[in-house]
Amino acid sequence: MDLVIGPLDLSAHVDEALAVQAVAFGLGPDEVAVRRQIVLRHMTYPGARALGATVRGRLVGFVYGMPNDRAHWWSTVVEPCLRAEGTEAWLDDSFVITELHVHPAHQNRGAGRALITTITDAATEPRSILSAIDTESPARALYRSLGYRDLARQVLFPSAPKPYAVMGATLPLRRPPAGR
DSSP states (O other): OOEEEEEOOTTTTHHHHHHHHHHHHTOOHHHHHHHHHHHHHHTTSTTOEEEEEEETTEEEEEEEEEEOOTTSHHHHHHHHHHHHHTOGGGGSSEEEEEEEEEOGGGTTSSHHHHHHHHHHHTOOSSEEEEEEESSOOHHHHHHHHTTOEEEEEEEOOTTOSSOEEEEEEESSOOOOOTTO
């Protein structure tokens, strides 16, 4: 497949990345426009970084994240849910996976696993947190295989049509045994 994982200047390639996210996540043009502004703002945060997955020079997936900050919008939304579950401490000293998307034509080939493990391998924080739609899905199965566990479920984000699960894992993430 010639998959290459490497640093991505997400601000410069935001439209290319959001085209992947739109197909992978089923976003319409209005949602893409909103997310474009969010991504550009996130990339100004201290410690924010992104990786891309390319095949023959074409972006087929991306991940970005940053050290968690309790003042950020996402943390303020999930904090009450984590507190209710006794898992609020996960908001401290954690690297947040903000977005991870792989074009459907390139899913189930290791790109998502390579993106998330590569970005978290460079994290200085001892753990990672993320949110995913709270349903059994290939994404949630991937996260569990890496060591993520549910910290809170049925988390409702404003304007999101479906509830999310907040998941956390200690770093480094689990790797499959050699030969798999």
